[in-house]
Amino acid sequence: MKHGNKFILHFLALLIPLSISFVGCSERTEQPSSSWRVAYFPMGARIHFDAAHQEPLKHIRVFGSGGELVAQLDLGGYPRNTELLYFRWDAGERYRIETTHVKGESTAKTAQAPPINPRGSIEIAIPYGTVNPNPSQNATTEAKQLNTKSLVLGSSEMAATVLVRNGLDAPVTFHVVLYIPSVIQVLQTSSSWHREPHLGIFSDLPIHRLGREAKMASEETSIFVASGKFTVEAEVWHSQFVLKVPNEKLPNSAQIAGTVFFEDESGTQLNRSAALPLRSATVDEIAAQLSIEAISMPTDVTGVVDSRRRPDTIYYPRPLLGRVGRWLGAKAHPVDYFQPIAYQTVSLHNSSQGVIHVIVGAMNLDSKRGEPVAFLAPPEAINAGTNRSVAFASLAGSSTTAVPLPIYFNPESAQAKSADFIGTGRYDRVIEIKIWGSDTTILRASRPLVIVTPNLHALFVTGFAIGATGLGLFILLRFHGRLFNCFSTRQLILITLFGTTIFIAVSVPVTLLSNLTAALFGPISFLINGLINEILYYTLLTSLLMLIPKSGVITLVSAVRLLLGGVTLGLFTPITLLYTGMIVLLLELGFLVSQRGRNLLILALVFGICDALGVYTDFQLSITLHRLFYANWYILTMIVVSGFSYTFIGVLLGRQLSWGLQRAAV
């Protein structure tokens, strides 16, 4: 019996889970947790999903109270934050909204429609379209209060917008009544508005239907009335007011209120109201709260600074040599003037507690005439006649917001009449910050804009260096026998010895230490490097020339140095070759001009000038071949100090060294 009971227990243990699974399979009562809510709007219902909702849905369905399907939205994937289901709901009716997961599970909610039929709405905004964000939970009470009110600028003109949306009934006539505090002057309205001294046409309506805004209609409030007719459902009527805000601070209770009265053909009436609380501040107060922290250019579209590019500069690779270049087959780099050539990013800091909506505009002006530069304006198709790049920004309180703005470049604009037009030069980028809705500029800043093209001067010098080096190499290879015949074996050994010494004493240390000195001394590291690279080099070279005062010594010793550097240190680069070719040519000529060093001072002076020219050539080669940019002061300092002065000193020391060597040899 015991065994029998045990078996029955085992059987039941098996049976119960099976039964449960059976029930589970057949009824599908498993329901995922609800993460959405329903809100009705005139055209149907909005389903708002929580931000954390990441489940793909098959569909969303709406059923009427009788179970009939009234709307269905097939998704087959992830829903948006807010999904819309379109259907004509009945006032007070209860609808069942069901979301179905792609796997089949469903979640349902019942939501009652509003007690009155959908009949449109009224919205008032200053400025147009701004919706103050819901303050975060961490926001202070002051910030929460500030963010629920619209900011108006004292003593300035602001644009207010009234939007009336129709519901589902049409045709419908409507009357809009707008209550504006009398302290705010209405400067401009469309012709559809007229001012009413009192409630006039609505005096026959029971006062309670006007809502609480009607109670404001007193001597402290200006009343404006407009009427219209909606002929189709969901139609939108909009109108703008230009308001002059007083310099005095508005009271805390200041608001613009509006009521729209709808009346359909059967005479059924309905009204909707909206109010816009205001807070005012003067331009100075806002300007004190806003500041431009930085204006960076060039940046990328997200505002990240490109530190590899020259600040405030646009580089335009036009065809070199203009018409000559084109004749030679060079093509201009195509410019898509609908794509920005660069971006500038304005970093704005809002030190106040509340959100401030601003427009950041940038215009590029001619520095001399102060007029907009047509070829630096956005393309006509997206310019809308403003010549400005504009961005809208909602600046959160106590934060810095980066606002990138595009810069366009259209060399084919009407201003650029010549085919060779490149626009090279300096212009001004003027950045203006306005409060959205106001024409008053509260912040303004200017930065330079430089357009650069390939350096023609550097190109010519590079071309000359290439030609001279090529010619020199040709002559050297063609007549190298004659050159070596000019020297005895002893002299050639001595030249090789000096070449090796120069490589060991000059090239190796400079190569090894240049990075370290650059890190330690930055732009003035050449003063340290020059002690070895210039003074020691010319000391050794001059002493050799004193020992063998013949043309061709400089060529041979430079060749030894170049070959050793190339083989052992990998210094055999196009720039090294061209620089060596040029400096050899200059020094050989200088040696001849100085009558082979008969007068030491003349030799030092001539070698100083030659090396200064060599340094200049080296810069031009770097500018052309490495596309580097140098400040003029840096180039000049290098030429004067490293090029001329150090060489001059080196030559003088070389003479001393040669005397010492001659004495030792004797």
Add this chain to the structure above:
Amino acid sequence: MNTQQQRRRICFASLICLLTLIGAVQSAKTLEGNVVFTRFGIAVELEDSFSIEELSALTVEIQSVVERIDNRHSLMQGVRVIDDKRFLIQLAWEPHKTYRIKSQWGNDNRFEVSVTAPLKPSAYRIRTIELDDLLSLFQNLQRPAKSTTVAFSPDGEKLAVATDAGHLAIINPVTGEKIWKIRISESYAKHATFSPDGRQLYIGEQSTDGFIYGFELSGTKPTLLWKYRMADDINTSTPFHPNDVYAWVQYPGPYRIVVTGNGDLLVAGVHSWTQDGVVLKKSQLYRFVGETGQLKWKWPSDQPLPMIIRWFDYTRDGQSIALVYDTSRSSPSPQFRPGTLCVIDGEMGASRWEYSFEPFKPYFEAVKFWRGVGVSPDGRFINVTTEDGRAFIFDAMNSDLGKVEPLWQAGLTTPLEVSDIPITATAGTIAATNAFALFVTGDTFIPYHFQKGAQQPPAAHPNGLTLFAYKWTGEKAWQWALENMPQGLRVDARGRYAAISISKHSRNTKGQLHGISVFDLAATGGGLAKYLYTYRVEGQLPYDTFDISNDGQFIALIETPIVMSDETTRGKNRVHIIQ
């Protein structure tokens, strides 16, 4: 047999019975199929497949429970098999009526269900067809090809899909079967269309030559009937970077290819390129005999138009053609004024009348168009939109008699000025039926250029992202707010159904909607009554890559994948066929 063994046997038998019962109950609970009410009837989806041999015996009986009306359909009468589990039944069902559907095939196969029709039809996906292999999209891995055009044959039995690498495939839209595939060239296939009898296919490429091809489809393989080189008229050019992904923009190509009712082909050939730093434009409108490729006329007849023909529309009999042209520069020819609507005699190719629009100053210095011209199929009216947001209606008949003036005009999305900044919205997508002038407005269009949150404009233009329908008298008939940027508008040949592709390139999947919104233009009531559904896809819908069959029954739309911020992709390269 002891008691314990007996008990065990009883328990075992009970367990078997229970399991049998579970199976029986579950099979009884299992739905045998599902029914979806579509625009053209009912789609039946069965859980079990049926064999092809049994299809000939398929009969469907539909009984409206309320009215007790019986309709019997056979395979040849209103029933169309999609695959071995699904078939479509043509039925003009009525909302909220209960229907009893009985279907039988083979000897014992039955499907029977009673369903209540919903208020509106649902989007029903016939199938999706993957395009990666079909169109060899990844033949060049460095630059995968993209689908560029899709077109139904007039009977809806064939669907042509082509790519920017010149691949062209014809497929059966219902079965998904590939009929054939060729590569017409290595160039950008811009537009394709079928002849009225579906026997020829015409396709134009944007390339150095700008060829228009005519293919014969009646054989087992497509044969080239003729081709025409537009570059002979509107020149050819070599882009600065021929291998650039957008190099095709600078080649001559067809902006639109359509077929008239009598089989003639209308083509707008356009070429915009840069030569020696100067932007040049040339356009030409052609009329060919579709079967032979013989040129009937071209407009202008003596020289190409030194501007861009942005768009044209035509009466279905081909008697009247309206086109709009503009240029970004001042008029290079005294004969033509930029920003002009020109109506052409379709038979002769001569200009009937013109109307030049004045620029909407101070915001716009010149008049430009997008696809801003439509002609009512009966040829009585023309609707036009300009890029500045203005909409116009012209009486095409009266305009023949004297001075041309718009019958009606309105500023749909003309600038709304705030803080000295004009806010407008695009208004370049339009269509025309005999009943309505349709205007679709797009995204808010102000000089803003960024997707970053802080730089979004505070609000859209009040009339942006809206489909407006006007009667030809200028009275607004209805309107509907769209949920995303319009990417094209199609109306079927009967003027019954309108489809708008809505999509926008964005990685913000939580905020973007990609799909096709479909409207029943014949439904009584306003926008809410006419709006039927929006068929959603995961990926993006490229501009103008969808089509609606002539009878409005099928819609084909091309989806492309979106790369998300986490480098995953949503959507696929595929074409959706929906009803």
